[in-house]
Amino acid sequence: MRTTPFLVLSALLFSIGAIGVLVRRNAIVVFMCVELMLNASNLAFVAFARQNGNLDGQIAAFFVMVVAAAEVVVGLAIIMTIFRTRRSASVDDASLLKY
């Protein structure tokens, strides 16, 4: 079985995620798009692991999952806090941290 279809899928998913991050304003959606990008890379890792016949890629995928989980925890907490204070989950509204 060839690896290319998996990689094409991974690239598609990654692009969808990246575009989502760039165009969507809602923080939750942006967050989900980030997750999508992470999982796209996971897919590429796993596909390469299968191609090379070793477990290195799978281990990397696990690492990404762990990091993603941690990120979700922190990120959602931040989004919650912002939403509580500003009554909005739009990332463009939270632009105070500038020059």
Place this chain on the structure above:
Amino acid sequence: MNGSETSLPWLTILAALPIVGAVLLLALPRRGALVKQVALAVSLVALGISIGIALQYDTGGGFQFVEEHNWIRAFGVHYALGVDGLGLLLVLLTTILTPVVILASWNDADDARWSVNAFFALMLSLEGLSVGVFAATDVFLFYVLFEATLIPIYFLIGGFGGPQRSYAAVKFLLYSLLGGLLMLASVVGLYVVSSRTAGGPSYLLQDLMNTGMSQNTGRWLFLGFFVAFAVKAPMWPVHTWLPDAASEATPGTSVLLVSVLDKIGTFGMMRFCLGLFPEASRWASPVVMTLAVISVIYGALLAIGQNDIRRLIAYTSVSHFGFIVLGIFALTSTSQAGSALYMFNHGISTAALFLVTGFLISRRGSKMIGDFGGVEKVAPILAGTFLLAGLSSLSLPGLSPFVSEFLVLAGTFSTSITAAVIATLGIVLAALYILLAYQRTMTGPVRESTRHMRDLNLREISALAPLLVLIVILGFFPKPALDAVNPTVSSLLDRVHVSDPAPTVATDPEGASR
């Protein structure tokens, strides 16, 4: 007695004592005179030790009281200390001035935002670091201590000075760091050069003298060191940090800055520029002498045009440092002995001038010359000490700076008549800037603002008296100091492969002592 026979590492003790004292001061309670008394006591003990070292010093020359331990083996860095005549003179200068400054700045930090403890602790740590700088015989150690001295002086200027102190402190720091950066590059370069020698890398001065580096390498490395020292010394055109720093800092800080720290510049030129890069020093000497002569005249002219007493003294120092550098790079034994002595004399004389004007300014609350007048009538001792310090600054014969200045000029005359003649014009300008300032502040009818000025009190007199006594004694009897520096100078000139031009007409020595 030399290093190998010494039982105790005296130089380390001398450098560490003030730093330990500084830590102790921070632990003391915030109020009361105890802090000041402890600081004074520590600095006096250090003075005692350094006098002991000076008495034990053998005037035969060479490095003495040597200590040497490996520090970073991979780079050949050592903890190595030792003093030759020049180093000894400057160590003595540091230890003499510190107690004087502490005594003179007794109440200067009382109203500052930071604590009195910090003020005196910074001063003591500065003393310790300076002793280390003058005694270091390892280039890396020297560099580290050289940069380390910036920390206490930065806080002394920035924490306890006048209204513009932050500006002055940052400016000073940036200038010094820039110079230090170039020196760091050269220090790294020295590592590269020395790691190619048979003995492996070493930062010890005596090892670095024998690396046989190529002409081009030598010149580039020389430049790195020289620029750092020129900023420190301060030479024209990199002098502009000094007037700001000296006029914003407290008088005591200015003394430590100008009299002690700036000497690292000229000291470094002699020990490192000439010692490590003899060929490059000969190569650079015409340019450096030109810059030095410009400094002499430029500093003096600027001093004449100042309205602020502290800035005036700062500019006179630019002029005096011009003389010192001129003497070093004229490359004759007479001028270099003069320069070495000049470092000490300038330290003492400028210290006296800064302190006495500090007393004057604190009484009136203004640094502007125009705000004074007729002080002589109400405070004759203050005026008298100001005049004596001023006369030493204009190199009146009979006072110590004359001997050194004349040696510098006479030595320079034998190699470059033009430089000597132009620099000699500086003595007229010196008379102008000192006497103009004296005339405007001290003479004339008593002004309303000066009518109730107090004369110097006992503490202030006892801070100034040692300096003034030294100025007079060394004016008539500079022999002890000259005996110490003569061997240093002659070994330096041997390294540079320069010998004094012989008198064009040999006279009968018997006739001379008729």
Place this chain on the structure above:
Amino acid sequence: MTYSLLYLIIAIPAASAVVLLLGGRLADSWGHLLGTAAPLASFVLGIVAFLKLRDDPTQPLHQHVFTWIDAGATFHVEFNLLFDQLSALFVLLITGVGGLIHIYSIGYMASDDRRRRFFGYLNLFVAAMLMLVLSSDYLSLFLGWEGVGLASYLLIGFWQQKNSAAVAAKKAFIVNRVGDVGMALAIMLMFTTFGTSSFAGVRAGMDSVSAGTATALGLLLLLGACGKSAQVPLQSWLLDAMEGPTPVSALIHAATMVTAGVYLVVRSSFVYEQTQAAQTAVVVVGLVTLLWGAIIGCAKDDIKKALAGSTMSQIGYMMLAAGIGPAGYVFAIFHLLTHGFFKANMFLGAGSVMHAMDDDVNMRRYGALQKVMPVTFLTFACGYLAIIGFPGFSGFWSKDKIIEAAFHENLIVGIGAVLGAGITAFYMTRLMIMTFVGQKRWVRDAHPHESPAVMTLPLVVLAVLSAFGGFLLLGGWIQNWLKPVVGAAGESDLPISATAIQLIVLAVVAAGIVVGYLMYLRQRVADETPQRVSVFTRAARADLYGDAFNEAALMRPGEYLTRSLVFFDNRRVDGIVNGVAALIGGTSGRVRRLQTGFVRSYALSMLGGSAVVVLAMLAVRLT
């Protein structure tokens, strides 16, 4: 011949100065007595040394005190004292006349609450001046040289609460410093050429130096001498120096310090013998100054300034003589001694008059004082007769010899010297008449009175010396005495016989007196300085525009230079540094605008960045 007490001649006044200056109020009650005793003690020691020297003139006394400077490989200066025939005369003049002036000052300064300090400064001066004449090395001579300059500075500015005094003091010091540059350079040249600056070493080497070096040495020393002796072009400080108390003017600015330049030239005779050019320069300086000073002296209404102009002029005579060479050295020194007597006498006399007239110095408010101040008048008259060269008085002998020597040198120089004598006679007659005879022009509440004995006694002694000082010439004593130092004068023919010269001089002097008599005794002296006067008078009142020239040529441009340099330093040198800082600050101010705060634009730039990195990696891979 070693004489181990030589150093005491200097040390006694020096120690006394230290005691007086550091003693504070404790010494107030007896300070003036100690101060007066010190130069007198030195005088006694000087006499002892003088007698020793007289017994054995071939062996000058000397003493090695200590090694002063020993630096580097070649620079070596000993602190040696030398008491030879030349020094001996100076030591006696300084301590003798100096002692008398100290005594006088006890009375003159009696009402000044800082009298102790005044004596301290005077002693400092005496010590420095003795240092100057006793040292056997140019560098230690320079020590005394600047020391007297310092003492002069302190004493001119003694009443420094007066702005004019403080300014005059500063001016004197700075003009002297200009001369000192010459002196310092000369010493450096000596070290470079001979490796030593001792008199003996330089003398030994002088034979083999190039003409250029010898001329340079001569001219540089002359510059130093011009500064100290107020010779043109460094003359401007002397008139202002009259701001000092009158005993100071008598001691420093008439009898001793201002003659140091003459001492220097005579002492350096071995230098000048090698260079005709420098000798000529000395003669020209002397001639110009003697006329310059005399002209100024004619126009001044301030008694002290008139005397100061006269001092300048008389030192011009000495310089002239010293420049002539061996034929003139002795007479330069001889005139220096007699001038020391009569000028000190007249200055002290002027002080006595001022004392009587409430410190008024304007001669237009004097007149007819001879009746109320007979002692002052009589002693002053001795000085007057001496300076105009009245036959028999000391000045007659000394000035006459100089004029003879001047004719011997050159006809023009001789005529100039005679002319100077005539002008001298005129302005001294004017001064004498305006002060002591004619009508009273006193201000209303003036009550002139004779000065106390402590002041008149020195006047009497000095008057006797002024009258009879010429006897030093008896039997050629002074020529023989100085022969070991300056060599013998060669006898040669004069273009005109000596007697003829004497007669001419006397005629010219008589003419000067007559003119003075006609202008100031026959006509009434105006109470106020007349304003409608000729261009010449105006020029002479303005010191022949010496100050104006200095101001226009040196002070104004100098002020402009320092001001523009201060501006340059603040704006340019410092400006470049601050400019760099501002540039960095400004750039970063612009660049930070990129931080918009919009997370999504950051994300876009990250994406773009990653794409660039990937593309770059691919590009590397593909090539």
